[in-house]
Amino acid sequence: MTTTATRDILDTVEFDEGGFMVDPHAWTPEIAEAIAEREGLELTERHWVVIHFARDEFAKNGEAPTLRRITKTTDVSTKEIYKLFPGGPAKVAAKIAGLGKPTGCI
Amino acid sequence: MKTLLILGAGTGGTMVANRMTELLDTNEWRIVIIDRDETHYYQPGFLFIPFGTYKPEDVIKPKRNFLPPTVEVIFSDIEMIEPDENRVRLAKEGQVIYYDYLVIATGSHIHPEETEGMVNGGWQKNIFDFYTLDGATALSRFLRTWDGGRLVVNVAEMPIKCPVAPLEFLFLADAFFHERGIRNKVDLVYATPLPGAFTKPIASKKLGDMLERKNILLETDFNIGEVDSNKNVIRSWDEREIEYDLLVTVPTNMGADVIERSGMGDELNFVPIDKFTLQSDGWENIFVIGDAGNAPTSKAGSVAHFMLDVVVENILRHIEGLPLKPDFDGHANCYIESGFGKGILIDFNYETEPLPGKFPLPGIGPFSLLQESVANHWGKMSFRWIYWNVLLKGRKMPIESQMSMAGKWT
Numbered sequence A: 001m002t003t004t005a006t007r008d009i010l011d012t013v014e015f016d017e018g019g020f021m022v023d024p025h026a027w028t029p030e031i032a033e034a035i036a037e038r039e040g041l042e043l044t045e046r047h048w049v050v051i052h053f054a055r056d057e058f059a060k061n062g063e064a065p066t067l068r069r070i071t072k073t074t075d076v077s078t079k080e081i082y083k084l085f086p087g088g089p090a091k092v093a094a095k096i097a098g099l100g101k102p103t104g105c106i
Numbered sequence B: 001m002k003t004l005l006i007l008g009a010g011t012g013g014t015m016v017a018n019r020m021t022e023l024l025d026t027n028e029w030r031i032v033i034i035d036r037d038e039t040h041y042y043q044p045g046f047l048f049i050p051f052g053t054y055k056p057e058d059v060i061k062p063k064r065n066f067l068p069p070t071v072e073v074i075f076s077d078i079e080m081i082e083p084d085e086n087r088v089r090l091a092k093e094g095q096v097i098y099y100d101y102l103v104i105a106t107g108s109h110i111h112p113e114e115t116e117g118m119v120n121g122g123w124q125k126n127i128f129d130f131y132t133l134d135g136a137t138a139l140s141r142f143l144r145t146w147d148g149g150r151l152v153v154n155v156a157e158m159p160i161k162c163p164v165a166p167l168e169f170l171f172l173a174d175a176f177f178h179e180r181g182i183r184n185k186v187d188l189v190y191a192t193p194l195p196g197a198f199t200k201p202i203a204s205k206k207l208g209d210m211l212e213r214k215n216i217l218l219e220t221d222f223n224i225g226e227v228d229s230n231k232n233v234i235r236s237w238d239e240r241e242i243e244y245d246l247l248v249t250v251p252t253n254m255g256a257d258v259i260e261r262s263g264m265g266d267e268l269n270f271v272p273i274d275k276f277t278l279q280s281d282g283w284e285n286i287f288v289i290g291d292a293g294n295a296p297t298s299k300a301g302s303v304a305h306f307m308l309d310v311v312v313e314n315i316l317r318h319i320e321g322l323p324l325k326p327d328f329d330g331h332a333n334c335y336i337e338s339g340f341g342k343g344i345l346i347d348f349n350y351e352t353e354p355l356p357g358k359f360p361l362p363g364i365g366p367f368s369l370l371q372e373s374v375a376n377h378w379g380k381m382s383f384r385w386i387y388w389n390v391l392l393k394g395r396k397m398p399i400e401s402q403m404s405m406a407g408k409w410t
């Protein structure tokens, strides 16, 4: 169930057809909470470790980190990240962090 | 005397050594190449070994045969690259080599131990790889007496070198079991972390249809978490299970260990580079060819060949103090064996995904793109001859390094 407040926030944001934010620079933590709610997730401190890492990586390299990069650099294990962001963690985390789809594969 | 040092004498390093001896003045330059292994492996041939089409001796030759006499060859493990000091440490006799320019061509290698449970238990009993000569040979022995069951091909993680190889393996397996009259006793399953049969949408659809026609089950978005050898199942991180009698794995691919030891790689030990100039991000006098770099294109011998012109040109330009040419376009050109003496050809780059049409190769072609044909199969089989006799020598091939849209249907 998305609340009215969440719907109001999401209405101000532009998404692509995959549900990724079009402009990563427009992202705020409140938007993250709203996207997470839409995805059926409630953000904990552990989610934020991943989200902040993804934002920092984006600021440095201009793209969302791959799953392996997240688990190799932070203290979040692969097992944990699958629990935190079910259904494709790198993708879901990038979505909530307001970033484009991670490229990762060719 | 100045030094051009090449690390790795596989596909990419050998081509650079051959081309550079022709271009650099040997009174001024010394060219040195290092590899731990005296044998050159024709890796695309590994695919045919499990089915008995090639024997191990068909895919190996001495590395020395492909390197010009003007190049100094050292067979040793490379222990450490120290890019800030412009030097490389070797295992052999503690040698240290200083360089003016460095070309990294140390390739990409499989790491089955990255997947929990992969190497204890069924490894080389009912779990095999075909990305090494040992793995492919052991699998060929196994298949000679196997009388059927559930064969699962699994890709552990992307990127892998030659991303079409697992599909080719399945197409060839389908034909192999047909010919042995036991196809009805074999279930073929492809479990991939990708959302479809291949990475690019149009080819993915086409290859997905082919899997279906050949009655090969496709399990997508499967990210393997562990192998359970007691139950003979692979389990994904999101806890799906797939049973197997025979597991053929393409394990995690990573850049060479020496890249990690030297602190020069990304999370998979691939060296970050400018994807257009092929210069390393970290050091102006270091260039990367082949699988060792992180350019977002397929890791394949054909790609290394298309990189050659750009790497060579840019080293020469850098020597002369000229701006580098951003000319590498991600061009890849792969023959895909589809079984029963047929093949498919795909041709693509950073911008354009594989498209159907005709590939107008002067003198030999045309080959049909993204469509099965007998000519494509012969294209693939003649690649071995071309590889040893034209490609490794760094000779020009009748294909432009940059992709052409001629003949493609858009």
Ligand SMILES: Cc1cc2nc3c(=O)[nH]c(=O)nc-3n(C[C@H](O)[C@H](O)[C@H](O)COP(=O)(O)OP(=O)(O)OC[C@H]3O[C@@H](n4cnc5c(N)ncnc54)[C@H](O)[C@@H]3O)c2cc1C
Residues within 6 Å of the ligand: B007, B008, B009, B010, B011, B012, B013, B034, B035, B036, B037, B042, B043, B044, B045, B046, B047, B076, B077, B078, B079, B105, B106, B107, B108, B130, B131, B132, B161, B162, B165, B256, B257, B258, B289, B290, B291, B292, B299, B300, B301, B302, B303, B304, B334, B335
């Ligand atoms: C099963 C299979 C099928 C394939 N099919 C095709 C195909 O059909 N078409 C195609 O174009 N490509 C194909 N490829 C891919 C192709 O073989 C590779 O992309 C190509 O060989 C890469 O060249 P490279 O120079 O980057 O690395 P490599 O040729 O792998 O050479 C790397 C070299 O570095 C050396 N090295 C690494 N670390 C060290 C160290 N620390 N000390 C000393 N030496 C070191 C290694 O010994 C090796 O000789 C296939 C690959 C496989 C496995």
